[in-house]
Amino acid sequence: MNPLAKTILLAATTALLTPPALAQSEFASCLQNIRAEAQRQGVTAAIADNAFRGLTPDQKVVDLDSRQPEFTLTYGRYMANAITADRIAKGQQRMAQHRSLLDAIQGEYGVPPQYIMAFWGVETNYGSFMGDFQVVRSVATLACMTKRRDFFSNETVQALRILALNHMTREQMRGSWAGAMGNMQFMPSTFMKWGVDRDGNGRIDLWHSLPDAFASAGNFLRGIGWRPGLPASEEVVLPPNFPLDQADSSIDKPVRAWAAMGVKKAGSAALPNVEEPASIILPAGWRGPAFILYPNFKAVMNWNRSTLYALSVAVLAQQIAGGPPVMQAPPGDDEPLSRDTVIDMQTRLARLTLYTDEIDGLLGPKTRSAVRLYQKRIGLPADGHPTPEFVRRLQAAR
Ligand SMILES: [Ca+2]
Structure with a gap:
């Protein structure tokens, strides 16, 4: 994190x-x-x-x-913390400064420079917080x-x-x-498995040698599934009739199948006409931005299992490379849910027999599925995202 x-x-x-x-x-x-x-x-x-x-x-x-x-950070809060104007500017500056090294690493491991910079920025603010x-x-x-x-x-x-x-x-x-x-916050086992002595001084030094740190990150990413090609994710716009229950990280369809359903890139360019499997997610619910997750998103999640972490890396990388910011703002009334609120929600959904998993206060995929079911029952858009309004209506239900 x-x-x-x-x-x-x-x-x-x-x-x-x-x-x-x-x-x-x-x-x-x-x-x-x-x-x-x-x-x-x-x-x-x-x-x-x-x-x-x-x-x-x-x-x-x-x-x-x-x-x-105590709280689950919202998408809006998480992204605002991870992606600042300063972090984008520093990423661009560092990328220009280390361009030839980063190009060589891309040649060897297939990982574009902006992703190495984004991990570096998110992990340690470019080496300033190791x-x-x-x-x-x-x-x-x-x-x-x-x-x-x-x-x-x-x-x-x-x-x-x-x-x-x-x-x-x-x-x-x-x-x-x-x-x-070090710069990339490798655990000792990651260091041993994927660390690279890129500068050739006989030691892997992820603290003081940027060639070692960057090459190790490239080697690790390739090892956990990064392949040259599509980016990790892109912002998309969904057509008005899009079935919201398909926006789920566990549902994969070929990119061209999403395009056939009317999904476009934000700014309305067409999605690439390719077969690669992809998912659509709505991390702040249907009123917030939608993202398509390409196969490289999974590689980023193999670095860190948090979806919001992976999304912050993907979006930061895109902006370091000069791409657009996320266009759709998250809804302004989205609030972080406390563990207690999630526990209360799970208990009520369990009583309605919509939720059968553990009452653990964590907003995981099964809780989101139960939220969808209740949203359908009361006629709210079934995006699986519990808004403050959803919580109020669930609490008021008899
Ligand atoms: Ca070295």
């Missing part, structure tokens, strides 16, 4: 759950297990000892991990003191492998509280 959105989520947080303190001896025995696995993966005892010497769990990391966002937590301590804390033991045990092992390969020292290896490192 981009640092700004993360800050806002954290600022909006109230629920602070502190897990029971783990004794230092339990922490030490947890580290022993990780150490054994690291040795199986070729890390010497000396490197592991050095990495874990004097290591204590970081309570600040535990606290940050246990915070639950995080100052000690990565080994953060991931070891998360492995030993939270419920995500397996994921972060592996991240700790991979962090030790980075030390073993002498890319960085433990002190130098800094990142976000959750262990994301």
Whole structure:
């Protein structure tokens, strides 16, 4: 997630759950297990000892991990945070400055320069916000003191492998509280799998070497499915009779089939006449903008599973490349929904037998489907987007 959105989520947080303190001896025995696995993966005892010497769990990391966002950011708020005039201008400036390197990387990995710039902008504001937590301590804390033991045990092992390969020292290896490192905020496992020593100095350095950072991003994107061709997404306009229940990220049709249904690019140019599978989404409901998601959007989502994250990268990239801003504004009355509101909504929809999944306060695809069903029942456009009006009408229903 981009640092700004993360800050806002954290600022909006109230629920602070502190897990029971783990004794230092339990922490030490947890580290022993990780150490054994690291040795199986070729890390010497000396490197592991050095990495874990004097290591204590970081309570600040535990606290940050246990915070639950109280609000779901709206599309409008998320995009306004991620895509500012300043970030577009800086992206254009950096792209011009590093043009030959970025062109060479496009030649090798197929990823256009504006996407590398957009990830860089969203992840660290072009290297200005890389995080100052000690990565080994953060991931070891998360492995030993939270419920995500397996994921972060592996991240700790991979962090030790980075030390073993002498890319960085433990002190130098800094990142976000959750262990994301360098200009592109790679997790240790991503670093090990996709990192590239582009400048050829024998070390992969994602903090200080932009050739290494950009080439690693290109290599990673290609590895998770980026293919030269269509962009990640484009804004579209839907015809008046468009069946809103087809605007769903789980529904794929060939681009030309959407065109045949009357979908056009914003500004009314025709969609490309191609067979590639694509989805249409309405991230702010039917009154807001519509986007077509091409196959490369999935690659962006393999970097980060959030749809709004991926959309912010896609839209920022387009604008860095000189493309138009999003034309359709989101509705002005869209409000962030609190977890409590979503829980209340899920409970009411469950009582109406429209929702059968977990009451978890998260606005996921199943909740949106239930919202659609109720919208149909009360004669609202079935876009699956719960507006304040929708919530009021659901709450007033008997
Ligand atoms: Ca290097």
